[in-house]
Amino acid sequence: MSSQYSRKSAPQRAVVEIIKTGEWSKVQYIHKLECGHTEIRKRAASTKKIACLECVKAGIAESILTNLSRPAIVDPPIEEAWIDDIAEGVAQTEQDIGMIRAGIASVLSISPETIDVVIEDDEGGVRLSYVMVYLDSDTARRIAFPNQEIFDI
Numbered sequence: 001m002s003s004q005y006s007r008k009s010a011p012q013r014a015v016v017e018i019i020k021t022g023e024w025s026k027v028q029y030i031h032k033l034e035c036g037h038t039e040i041r042k043r044a045a046s047t048k049k050i051a052c053l054e055c056v057k058a059g060i061a062e063s064i065l066t067n068l069s070r071p072a073i074v075d076p077p078i079e080e081a082w083i084d085d086i087a088e089g090v091a092q093t094e095q096d097i098g099m100i101r102a103g104i105a106s107v108l109s110i111s112p113e114t115i116d117v118v119i120e121d122d123e124g125g126v127r128l129s130y131v132m133v134y135l136d137s138d139t140a141r142r143i144a145f146p147n148q149e150i151f152d153i
């Protein structure tokens with residue numbers, strides 16, 4: 001049931017302002033939208049418009065109010081369904097990023113911490129944008145000159 005409340009069904013709203021908050025590694029981006037709602041995401045949106053979940057929630061609340069004349073049982077509670085939906089999406093993205101990191105780290109024999117996976121918002125979801133790999137000089141030399149043990153540059 002929660003799938004019908006996915007971001008894909010949410011209306012696109014223009015981003016008015018993006019505010020970066022939180023400490024390093026816990027950074028959040030507060031997106032102020034034209035509709036007056038805010039969307040908090042782990043990464044800044046690269047598109048001018050993003051889906052507004054609050055607008056959908058408001059719409060659902062409104063339709064429930066309009067239908068109050070007839071008995072309605074709302075189960076599971078909308079709020080929880082939403083949180084589950086979003087948390088699931090974030091967890092899936094984090095898992096994907098972890099696997100990309102681990103795979104590249106293993107091929108290059110480097111630490112996963114030196115790999116930055118950058119994703120961007122796509123229509124109703126996220127997609128891989130690019131990956132940055134930081135190599136210290138020893139590692140760079142090891143990869144560039146795999147057959148040389150000792151050298152001076």
Ligand SMILES: [Zn+2]
Nearest residue numbers: 035037052055
């Ligand atoms: Zn909105």
